[in-house]
Amino acid sequence: MSGADTATTPQSRPSVGVALKFVPLRVEVNPLTGMVSADDRLAGASPADEAALEYGLRFAEAWGWDLLVASAGDHRCEPMLRAAMAAGANAAIRVVLPTDTAAPVVAAALAEALGDCLVLLCGDYSLDRGTGSVPAYLAAQLGAAQALGLVSVAAVGEGTVEGERRLDGGRRERLRIPAPAVLSVEAGVRLRRAPLPAVLRARSAPLQVLPTPVPYAIDPAAGTRRPYRPRPKALPSPAATMSARDRVLMLTGALSERRTPAAVRTNDPVQAADIVLTFLRERGYIS
Amino acid sequence: MIAVVCVRDGALPAGAQETVDEAAGEVVLVGSGCLEASTGLAGVASRVRYYEAGDYAPGAWAVALAPALAEDDFLLLPASPDGRDLAPRLAAELDRPLLAGALSVTPPRVLLARQGGLVTDEVTVLGPVVATLLPGTRGLGTRHTIDLSPAQPLEVHRTPAVRDAESLAVLPPDPATMDLSEARRIVAGGAGLHGPAEFAVLARVAAALGASVGGTRVVADADWLPFERQIGTTGVAVDPDLYLAFGISGAVQHVSGLGDPDAVVSVNTDPSCPMMAMADLALVTDAGPLLIELARRLETSDTAGQAEERRSA
Amino acid sequence: MPDVAVKPTTGDTTGGSRDGTPPAAFDAIVVGAGPAGAAAALTLARAGKSVALLERGIFPGAKNMYGGVVYGRVLDHLVPNWWQDVPYQRWVSRRATMLMTPTQSLTIDYRSDRWIEAPYNGMTAYRADFDAWLAAKAEEAGATLVCSTTATSLLRGADGRIRGVSTDRPDGDLTARVVIACDGVNSFLAKSAGLYQAFDPSNFTVAVKEVLRLPREVIDERCRLTGDEGLDIEIVGCTAGIPGGGFFYTNRDSVAVGIVVSVIGLAAARVRPEKLLADLKKHPSIAPLVRDGELLEYSAHTIPEGGYDVMPELVGDRLLIAGDAAAMCLAAGIWLEGVNFAIGSGAAAGEAAAEALDQGDASVAALAGYRRRIEANFVLADHRKFRRVPHLIMSERVQRQYPPFVCDIVEKMFTVDNPTPKLGLRRWANDARRTHGVRLRDLLRDGAVGLRSFG
Ligand SMILES: Cc1cc2nc3c(=O)[nH]c(=O)nc-3n(C[C@H](O)[C@H](O)[C@H](O)COP(=O)(O)OP(=O)(O)OC[C@H]3O[C@@H](n4cnc5c(N)ncnc54)[C@H](O)[C@@H]3O)c2cc1C
Ligand SMILES: Cc1cc2nc3c(=O)[nH]c(=O)nc-3n(C[C@H](O)[C@H](O)[C@H](O)COP(=O)(O)OP(=O)(O)OC[C@H]3O[C@@H](n4cnc5c(N)ncnc54)[C@H](O)[C@@H]3O)c2cc1C
Numbered sequence A: 001m002s003g004a005d006t007a008t009t010p011q012s013r014p015s016v017g018v019a020l021k022f023v024p025l026r027v028e029v030n031p032l033t034g035m036v037s038a039d040d041r042l043a044g045a046s047p048a049d050e051a052a053l054e055y056g057l058r059f060a061e062a063w064g065w066d067l068l069v070a071s072a073g074d075h076r077c078e079p080m081l082r083a084a085m086a087a088g089a090n091a092a093i094r095v096v097l098p099t100d101t102a103a104p105v106v107a108a109a110l111a112e113a114l115g116d117c118l119v120l121l122c123g124d125y126s127l128d129r130g131t132g133s134v135p136a137y138l139a140a141q142l143g144a145a146q147a148l149g150l151v152s153v154a155a156v157g158e159g160t161v162e163g164e165r166r167l168d169g170g171r172r173e174r175l176r177i178p179a180p181a182v183l184s185v186e187a188g189v190r191l192r193r194a195p196l197p198a199v200l201r202a203r204s205a206p207l208q209v210l211p212t213p214v215p216y217a218i219d220p221a222a223g224t225r226r227p228y229r230p231r232p233k234a235l236p237s238p239a240a241t242m243s244a245r246d247r248v249l250m251l252t253g254a255l256s257e258r259r260t261p262a263a264v265r266t267n268d269p270v271q272a273a274d275i276v277l278t279f280l281r282e283r284g285y286i287s
Numbered sequence B: 001m002i003a004v005v006c007v008r009d010g011a012l013p014a015g016a017q018e019t020v021d022e023a024a025g026e027v028v029l030v031g032s033g034c035l036e037a038s039t040g041l042a043g044v045a046s047r048v049r050y051y052e053a054g055d056y057a058p059g060a061w062a063v064a065l066a067p068a069l070a071e072d073d074f075l076l077l078p079a080s081p082d083g084r085d086l087a088p089r090l091a092a093e094l095d096r097p098l099l100a101g102a103l104s105v106t107p108p109r110v111l112l113a114r115q116g117g118l119v120t121d122e123v124t125v126l127g128p129v130v131a132t133l134l135p136g137t138r139g140l141g142t143r144h145t146i147d148l149s150p151a152q153p154l155e156v157h158r159t160p161a162v163r164d165a166e167s168l169a170v171l172p173p174d175p176a177t178m179d180l181s182e183a184r185r186i187v188a189g190g191a192g193l194h195g196p197a198e199f200a201v202l203a204r205v206a207a208a209l210g211a212s213v214g215g216t217r218v219v220a221d222a223d224w225l226p227f228e229r230q231i232g233t234t235g236v237a238v239d240p241d242l243y244l245a246f247g248i249s250g251a252v253q254h255v256s257g258l259g260d261p262d263a264v265v266s267v268n269t270d271p272s273c274p275m276m277a278m279a280d281l282a283l284v285t286d287a288g289p290l291l292i293e294l295a296r297r298l299e300t301s302d303t304a305g306q307a308e309e310r311r312s313a
Numbered sequence C: 001m002p003d004v005a006v007k008p009t010t011g012d013t014t015g016g017s018r019d020g021t022p023p024a025a026f027d028a029i030v031v032g033a034g035p036a037g038a039a040a041a042l043t044l045a046r047a048g049k050s051v052a053l054l055e056r057g058i059f060p061g062a063k064n065m066y067g068g069v070v071y072g073r074v075l076d077h078l079v080p081n082w083w084q085d086v087p088y089q090r091w092v093s094r095r096a097t098m099l100m101t102p103t104q105s106l107t108i109d110y111r112s113d114r115w116i117e118a119p120y121n122g123m124t125a126y127r128a129d130f131d132a133w134l135a136a137k138a139e140e141a142g143a144t145l146v147c148s149t150t151a152t153s154l155l156r157g158a159d160g161r162i163r164g165v166s167t168d169r170p171d172g173d174l175t176a177r178v179v180i181a182c183d184g185v186n187s188f189l190a191k192s193a194g195l196y197q198a199f200d201p202s203n204f205t206v207a208v209k210e211v212l213r214l215p216r217e218v219i220d221e222r223c224r225l226t227g228d229e230g231l232d233i234e235i236v237g238c239t240a241g242i243p244g245g246g247f248f249y250t251n252r253d254s255v256a257v258g259i260v261v262s263v264i265g266l267a268a269a270r271v272r273p274e275k276l277l278a279d280l281k282k283h284p285s286i287a288p289l290v291r292d293g294e295l296l297e298y299s300a301h302t303i304p305e306g307g308y309d310v311m312p313e314l315v316g317d318r319l320l321i322a323g324d325a326a327a328m329c330l331a332a333g334i335w336l337e338g339v340n341f342a343i344g345s346g347a348a349a350g351e352a353a354a355e356a357l358d359q360g361d362a363s364v365a366a367l368a369g370y371r372r373r374i375e376a377n378f379v380l381a382d383h384r385k386f387r388r389v390p391h392l393i394m395s396e397r398v399q400r401q402y403p404p405f406v407c408d409i410v411e412k413m414f415t416v417d418n419p420t421p422k423l424g425l426r427r428w429a430n431d432a433r434r435t436h437g438v439r440l441r442d443l444l445r446d447g448a449v450g451l452r453s454f455g
């Protein structure tokens, strides 16, 4: 797929779209204030977004489709888009949007850029906001089928993919998703290395910039920031029929089975294994 | 506030009870086998309504449910895979904001985990919202002694077709790949293991015990372990019955994700670290050679105490 | 070769050949965007040449480590008024040299106001910031920076002459009329071009370093600094008798502490360098400076320390080497300078390559301007002057005998043990000399080397 082909035959081929978000890949959190500081040089597409791009490239190759990438954000996402072009995207679009935008608006912006794509791929979560909701909004807005948090996905026929997503309890669900579809994928497959000539070419490749969709709304979920502290766990309240003593014991766990024995010390792995296995047997974990 | 819980074949998702509890007992079940599933909410739910909608189809469900739920300003779903799918579709359908990944929901105050759980954002809710609650962080409080009144079907007007993916099959859990948060037994490793080779032995021990593999952020950062298997505040919250910790110091960020195991085994060269203090069996020894010995014995089911014989041989 | 969107090469046939090989994609390729590479690319681009600057890291400096002090004078003509936008941490206002035994230390501590005003003497800086800054200057001048790309070998034409490099990317061959290897210590390119005689581990030291986070005010107070002032301590005698030394530098809100030891000595003594560093951090003269620091970063690296006598050939056919790749780090105990030598040699290599390209010839003879330039400036002049110093600093005597010897003399000088009368410097020195087995002959000879070098 060379740049020349697409320039002469725009819109003539169906396309796969990939949404890439520019995010800090490593952040530091001030343990007192919860202030997050990030290094822009260590920022770009998350591993999940890169996985989405890799799958997108594979589908485009398998079906002979074009591949478009888009990002909603400021100018800092342009090197990321260029890297995607170096890896094989035919065109890249940036929609001008502030970073604190609400997910439905981000989705609207991406729909503007990628709405003609029959199969759209996203990462499962963005690393910063991380709600995984943009792909669902995209599916809702485009009237497409959604399949979110796919662990793996493969093309089974032109425009149709099959994939696996996690359910709870360790189960997985196999899905068949015909186009039009929005897929979000977990980090996993690695993005291919871009060929050197493509890297050099992408430095000056044209990049389409679309204006901010109006109106846009600030993310309602941006509130007062603090460092994470685990929530105190709720405990079942003891039955009213219990004695006061029993209720205290139940709430505090005092006198319950757990007692911490003195540490056992040994330098002999065989003896250590005996101790562990005996413990597991006594507790009924092995026979 | 109403909890909205997706049901598959009569089974509740992770975090269903916590979500219902957080919503003070009122719940709408949607999916297949709702009545069967409702029994699992005894003691938590006070009012159950359901929509027997059949196979999982978040797009169609959202359209179908929206009118019936529009009256309630606060919809809360567990942030289980199905809940995370349905919530944004409901929010889109009802045209209200989504607050995803909440740690606690006490209107008007909602606490959200952000930046991969490193920070929280506290939000004040002014209008109708849809929110999802992270499983495993809340615990269960209320126990209603009153009998649950029978579940009532929800008035739903079927709507024209919405595109959804087609479910081909549901595959049973493989302990090696299963979501850690559901694992009953976990064997975990920390920086006390010296390299990926020792970690591989740990995985063998886990397999032999039918346990899942987990670890600390240090080993996840070192790439010995996929990041989704990191246990703790920035990883997954787990709640196993049995937890075996090899070379883990027991930092608070790790332990706070640990739930409340019935049995904890800690193997460490430092007898005074926090992990040892909370263990039922605290073993001061080098983890590497012990793991090799355990793998050998468990894989050959030579678990009996034959140490003496071998030593004398 | 695809339609590379860069400036066309400026010369004629060099790189391409008569049998119809296409012309080279670039005038020059610089491998490695450390200080040497960035300086080379900068001078080439300024001279109007098309130049590709290849870097294996995700950005220049991403993984580069060093002690922490950059001496900026070399930048004066390369980046005029560099101090106005250089990403520095602190200006070094105090330089201290510490002689240490496990229980003693003697510090010579110098502070100057002149070092904290333009044009400044030295600064502490993070390499991730500094290298990226210098490479950005090269890009601004027109160089094509390509990151996440490792040069894997020299590319040779049918005639056996160098015509570019191969990289680890698909379709990764890149052609140029001249290659400048700035790929750092253990330069793979210089070795594969046969410019190194033999690899001798005795010319290398290994360094381990920790960066510890401390609040800025705490650093200021502990090190007696104000504003942007910084402290730099070089330490001799902290390596358990293994040839080497240690250092302590201040950043804005972190400090760096590290040790540098001979690879051979380390192997012989069978200690882990981390153990030496842990001991240094526990030393009563260092512990109060690093106490409660939160570990931000731990790193290790090798340094070429042989100096002038072990430098490789600097010029090959269509090939120049600069910076650590050419063993140009000056490690002379109280000096640990490499960045300035890298910049000095890199800039000279770039200028010389541009000159050769102008003549349409990049043979060894045409590139001779490189050596001429660095002979004439500080790069080789300093190295020649200090050629014996590495051996002296790493000698048994300086490492094992002199620190306790000097510390004992000073201890006697300052210990008041009346009613015993003071014996006087000469007696103390002689006593200490006997205790520590220091021979007068060695002392005089080493003193002479020191005087000749430093004097
Ligand atoms: C905001 C924040 C969030 C975090 N989130 C998480 C999180 O979600 N999950 C998490 O795990 N961590 C998290 N951390 C990191 C956490 O603070 C600890 O650094 C980490 O849990 C320690 O991992 P560890 O026990 O493997 O390593 P260490 O603390 O280095 O402990 C290694 C242990 O191994 C022992 N040991 C050494 N050699 C041997 C041997 N040969 N045999 C047996 N034992 C040996 C040592 O005595 C020591 O106890 C977070 C930190 C921060 C600041
Ligand atoms: C512990 C320590 C402390 C030091 N302290 C100081 C100090 O305080 N002050 C000082 O001035 N000097 C100090 N030095 C020396 C100084 O770091 C070096 O002399 C200097 O960095 C040399 O610069 P350079 O550009 O030649 O090489 P480097 O800085 O090593 O840069 C080489 C670059 O090339 C890249 N590269 C390597 N191979 C390839 C390849 N095949 N393809 C593409 N890219 C490649 C690398 O990623 C790197 O960016 C110290 C060194 C150490 C180890």
Ligand SMILES: Nc1ncnc2c1ncn2[C@@H]1O[C@H](COP(=O)(O)O)[C@@H](O)[C@H]1O
Binding pocket: A019, A020, A021, A022, A048, A049, A052, A070, A071, A072, A073, A103, A106, A110, A121, A122, A123, A124, A125, A126, A127, A129, A130, A131, A132, A133, A134, A135
């Ligand atoms: N601003 C954006 N630009 C492009 N893609 C985005 C943007 N925000 C989210 N996405 C896509 O949606 C996925 C999930 O993001 P989120 O819903 O923010 O967790 C990301 O992995 C991206 O693929």
